[in-house]
Amino acid sequence: MSDDVMTEIQRDHLFNLILKGEREDGRAFDEFREISIETDVIGTADGSARVKLGTTELLVGVKIQPGEPFPDTPDKGVLITNTELVPLASPDYEAGPPREGAIEIARVVDRGIRESKSLDLEKLCITAGEKVWIIFIDIHVLNNDGNILDAASMGSIAALLTAKLPRAQYDMGDDIPLPVRDIPVAVTVIEFGGALLLDPSLAEGVIASTSLITITNNDGSISGMQKSGSESLTVEQVMQAVDMAKNAAAGIREKFLEV
Amino acid sequence: MSEKPEHFIVDGKRLDGRRVDELRPIKIEIGTLGRADGSCYLEWGNNKVLAAVYGPRELHPRHRQKMTRSVVQFRYNMASFSVDERTRPGPSRRSIEISKVSREAFEPVIFTKFFPRTAIDVFVEILQAGAGTRTAGINAASLALADAGIPMRGLVSACAVGKVDGEIVLDLMKEEDNYGEADLPVAMTAGRQITLLQMDGHLTTEEFYRALELAKTGCDQIYELQRQALIEKYSKEYTTEIEEEGPAPAGEPEGDADE
Amino acid sequence: MEKRIVIPGDLLSDDIRVSGSGTYVADGTVRAALYGLMNKGERYISVIPLAGRYIPQTSDRVIGVITEVTYSNWIVDINSPYDGLLHISQYPRRIEIEQMSRYLKVGDCILTMVKDVDASMKVELTLRDKDRELRRLSDGRITAISPTKMPRVIGRSGSMIRLLKSEIGCNMFVGQNGRIWINGSEDRIDLAIEAVRYIEANAHTPGLTDRMQAFLKAKKKTRFGKTYENEDEEEWR
Numbered sequence: 175m176s177d178d179v180m181t182e183i184q185r186d187h188l189f190n191l192i193l194k195g196e197r198e199d200g201r202a203f204d205e206f207r208e209i210s211i212e213t214d215v216i217g218t219a220d221g222s223a224r225v226k227l228g229t230t231e232l233l234v235g236v237k238i239q240p241g242e243p244f245p246d247t248p249d250k251g252v253l254i255t256n257t258e259l260v261p262l263a264s265p266d267y268e269a270g271p272p273r274e275g276a277i278e279i280a281r282v283v284d285r286g287i288r289e290s291k292s293l294d295l296e297k298l299c300i301t302a303g304e305k306v307w308i309i310f311i312d313i314h315v316l317n318n319d320g321n322i323l324d325a326a327s328m329g330s331i332a333a334l335l336t337a338k339l340p341r342a343q344y345d346m347g348d349d350i351p352l353p354v355r356d357i358p359v360a361v362t363v364i365e366f367g368g369a370l371l372l373d374p375s376l377a378e379g380v381i382a383s384t385s386l387i388t389i390t391n392n393d394g395s396i397s398g399m400q401k402s403g404s405e406s407l408t409v410e411q412v413m414q415a416v417d418m419a420k421n422a423a424a425g426i427r428e429k430f431l432e433v
Numbered sequence: 434m435s436e437k438p439e440h441f442i443v444d445g446k447r448l449d450g451r452r453v454d455e456l457r458p459i460k461i462e463i464g465t466l467g468r469a470d471g472s473c474y475l476e477w478g479n480n481k482v483l484a485a486v487y488g489p490r491e492l493h494p495r496h497r498q499k500m501t502r503s504v505v506q507f508r509y510n511m512a513s514f515s516v517d518e519r520t521r522p523g524p525s526r527r528s529i530e531i532s533k534v535s536r537e538a539f540e541p542v543i544f545t546k547f548f549p550r551t552a553i554d555v556f557v558e559i560l561q562a563g564a565g566t567r568t569a570g571i572n573a574a575s576l577a578l579a580d581a582g583i584p585m586r587g588l589v590s591a592c593a594v595g596k597v598d599g600e601i602v603l604d605l606m607k608e609e610d611n612y613g614e615a616d617l618p619v620a621m622t623a624g625r626q627i628t629l630l631q632m633d634g635h636l637t638t639e640e641f642y643r644a645l646e647l648a649k650t651g652c653d654q655i656y657e658l659q660r661q662a663l664i665e666k667y668s669k670e671y672t673t674e675i676e677e678e679g680p681a682p683a684g685e686p687e688g689d690a691d692e
Numbered sequence: 693m694e695k696r697i698v699i700p701g702d703l704l705s706d707d708i709r710v711s712g713s714g715t716y717v718a719d720g721t722v723r724a725a726l727y728g729l730m731n732k733g734e735r736y737i738s739v740i741p742l743a744g745r746y747i748p749q750t751s752d753r754v755i756g757v758i759t760e761v762t763y764s765n766w767i768v769d770i771n772s773p774y775d776g777l778l779h780i781s782q783y784p785r786r787i788e789i790e791q792m793s794r795y796l797k798v799g800d801c802i803l804t805m806v807k808d809v810d811a812s813m814k815v816e817l818t819l820r821d822k823d824r825e826l827r828r829l830s831d832g833r834i835t836a837i838s839p840t841k842m843p844r845v846i847g848r849s850g851s852m853i854r855l856l857k858s859e860i861g862c863n864m865f866v867g868q869n870g871r872i873w874i875n876g877s878e879d880r881i882d883l884a885i886e887a888v889r890y891i892e893a894n895a896h897t898p899g900l901t902d903r904m905q906a907f908l909k910a911k912k913k914t915r916f917g918k919t920y921e922n923e924d925e926e927e928w929r
Contacts, residue, residue, distance in 0.1 A: 181801050182797075183834055184833070216514055218517060218561050218562065219561075229467045239518070256513065260558055261487075261508065261554065261556050262483060262557075263468065269508055269510075269524075310514075310519050312522070314514075317466045317468050319467060319468065471743060490745070544716070544725060548773060548813075549812055550773075550774070579699060579727035580727065581744070582727065582728070582744025586700065587701025588699065622701065660699055663699045667697050
């Protein structure tokens with residue numbers, strides 16, 4: 175059955191569980207599914223990570239090559255983030271150019287890395303106005319079982335942390351690690367039946383029409399946010415969601431992303 | 434890209450130490466993706482590929498439906514980070530051609546008449562490319578189709594044969610693929626029906642016949658590996674089951690599943 | 693009876709008269725068309741698939757979800773490549789076209805029967821039956837299993853489903869399309885779903901009913917605690 179056919183019975187069941195403070199898979203509201211991050215999995219990439227979030231799975235590959243800077247930032251490297259929701263990953267994905275969902279994921283992940291100044295783009299300048307390093311982050315979703323955004327965020331920063339500037343290949347000296355200064359982590363909080371939940375499963379994500387994504391940095395500051403979905407949130411909910419996201423991000427950073 | 438080596442074969446050994454009639458190591462995992470009806474992850478030398486099958490399922494748009502059979506659709510796609518120089522996401526002329534001939538490699542073996550008006554979708558994602566991705570994709574797709582319970586006349590097995598240093602060799606590695614004198618990917622069934630055949634380069638007819646013979650022995654070996662992987666998937670589960678539960682109760686096995 | 697795993701193309705017999713479901717005949721031999729368990733009887737060989745979609749057949753009882761209400765028809769997802777059509781005249785009582793959504797709306801589940809399937813796989817459903825078993829399902833929960841594994845949830849002449857219902861103490865209906873409706877108290881529904889998952893994981897193994905009995909005893913002991921503590925103590929180590 176496709177993701178958007180949700181039976182009345184299932185909806186009621188999930189809703190009733192929430193009222194009792196429970197979730198279908200027995201997790202607490204602020205509990206993630208099992209996380210696994212494996213790095214350096216793709217030899218053809220300059221950095222890579224395979225992330226599993228429960229049964230959700232994706233690959234992030236980082237490719238780095240010299241190219242022209244943007245005219246308005248002649249002395250800075252370029253960051254390009256792209257998400258492919260390939261039809262292999264879900265019965266609901268179709269082949270074709272990225273749709274709004276894929277573009278939103280790529281842009282939110284990109285925003286976190288860019289705005290946190292995690293990547294020192296100035297250090298990625300080779301010759302001002304002529305040649306800079308271009309960093310491509312490609313997020314390739316393999317199995318969508320909910321919450322691909324958080325997985326994409328973890329995977330992207332994990333791949334950047336292990337990526338090497340391929341200087342030897344271009345006769346510019348030895349390969350060196352990318353200048354990564356901060357570890358921004360995006361965490362999605364969904365609103366469902368008045369409750370706020372972390373790491374939505376596929377079914378929870380379908381039912382909850384609204385989520386708030388908060389990207390926090392090493393020092394707990396916020397580098398990006400996105401409300402997504404067709405319903406509103408109260409001020410209190412937003413405050414609580416930011417708090418939940420910040421705590422979860424700190425936990426994920428400490429456990430999986432410290433260098 | 435690496436330089437052209439002076440010799441591809443020294444003392445009967447190839448650059449990676451193989452004999453001329455030897456395959457690169459192959460690793461197969463079946464049923465790795467939860468959302469798909471059937472799936473397979475396959476490593477072959479430096480190739481890492483994933484195949485997923487969805488269907489038979491409703492075919493959109495409706496005017497493409499066939500009233501008397503299912504339509505097989507095949508999408509071969511390369512992850513942007515799967516090759517040395519980042520490739521633009523989405524279909525290229527190359528991937529569209531590979532998708533077409535790969536689809537045609539399966540059309541002769543799938544019993545499409547059982548599922549009028551539907552689509553059987555095969556998706557192959559090349560995560561890391563290392564020469565011979567189309568044949569790797571076909572081998573994985575063959576297993577994903579079996580895993581999805583699609584009725585078939587038999588499995589399809591594929592490998593490439595080529596010519597380097599004037600010699601016919603099995604299963605080209607990257608350098609041989611890039612600088613060799615000929616490349617001949619072949620797919621066939623265990624019953625020796627050839628379902629894919631392409632060739633580029635230069636071969637005499639005598640060399641071609643020898644190459645085809647070598648391809649047969651390669652496909653035979655791959656067929657055995659595919660077969661083992663399918664048999665093992667269930668026998669493995671069966672053994673763990675027995676260990677956990679103690680010896681199975683004596684007596685006749687139940688015959689209820691065929692009622 | 694001989695059972696083993698076969699793959700498509702495997703030679704099963706030289707006698708084409710024994711060709712059963714999941715097999716095909718080529719060059720005077722019977723071969724497997726599916727990846728599955730070969731089931732060899734005296735006069736036939738069939739292959740029981742380990743996976744695959746539900747293909748509707750007349751008189752199948754299935755669990756469907758309303759996905760669309762059109763003029764005079766409800767479109768019903770029956771967990772198949774083919775949608776089912778429930779015509780207004782197949783509702784148990786006479787209703788007006790304008791009122792269709794009042795009786796069955798998008799997202800509602802129904803226990804329905806396949807009335808007819810034509811050559812182009814147009815699937816007609818009905819809610820009319822003598823026993824009044826067919827109906828809208830307004831409570832309970834629905835879980836799903838691969839349709840190819842569904843027969844094992846029923847068991848030989850219904851042995852498994854009887855065991856599940858009586859041991860767990862819940863109401864269950866197993867649709868031919870792999871959807872299973874369960875009703876009862878929440879913890880019993882949870883246990884029934886666990887039991888279904890157990891069957892799913894072990895569907896290709898023999899002796900399943902016996903092992904299910906042991907599985908349920910062990911589960912009930914931990915789950916329902918005191919209620920069952922003294923029951924069959926000596927049998928369960």
